[in-house]
Amino acid sequence: MQTLAIVKPDAIGAGKAGKILAHLEEAGFTVRAARLVKLTRPEAEAFYAVHRERPFYGSLVAFMTSGPCLPMVLEREDAVSHLRTVIGATDPAEAAEGTVRRLYAENKERNGIHASDSAENAAREIGFFFPQAELEGLWG
Numbered sequence: 001m002q003t004l005a006i007v008k009p010d011a012i013g014a015g016k017a018g019k020i021l022a023h024l025e026e027a028g029f030t031v032r033a034a035r036l037v038k039l040t041r042p043e044a045e046a047f048y049a050v051h052r053e054r055p056f057y058g059s060l061v062a063f064m065t066s067g068p069c070l071p072m073v074l075e076r077e078d079a080v081s082h083l084r085t086v087i088g089a090t091d092p093a094e095a096a097e098g099t100v101r102r103l104y105a106e107n108k109e110r111n112g113i114h115a116s117d118s119a120e121n122a123a124r125e126i127g128f129f130f131p132q133a134e135l136e137g138l139w140g
């Protein structure tokens with residue numbers, strides 16, 4: 001099973017991408033695709049459209065377009081729920097000890113990493129960043 005993670009601009013800017021990737025591999029995930037991208041405003045607005053009525057939406061879009069981020073397709077058994085456990089709660093201050101956000105994130109908005117919250121959203125979010133042909137081309 002696959003899910004989508006995005007190492008966010010705060011973590012890339014702080015030089016934590018390598019540590020986060022190692023953490024995810026040690027948690028049993030295989031990286032199936034990855035790409036360093038700087039989101040445009042329309043891309044970030046579309047990706048987070050589900051949050052458009054929230055008070056933090058404008059700030060979230062500004063943050064997600066502030067620098068490069070690293071979307072990646074991760075695979076392992078029970079990938080969606082396992083990745084959410086491994087990254088921890090949205091707010092790093094509330095995330096469990098040893099989780100990615102507790103270790104590497106700054107605050108509730110600049111929280112280091114995104115993970116899909118359902119199998120349905122994982123499929124949509126993987127498709128947002130990685131065309132099927134690119135995924136097939138990587139792994140033959």
Ligand code: CMP
Nearest residue numbers: 051056060090108109110111113114115
């Ligand atoms: P993510 O898992 O990418 O999903 C939505 C994002 O919105 C979340 O991580 C945070 O970056 C951000 N977010 C969620 N809640 C808040 C909040 N209360 N204040 C600011 N940003 C938030």
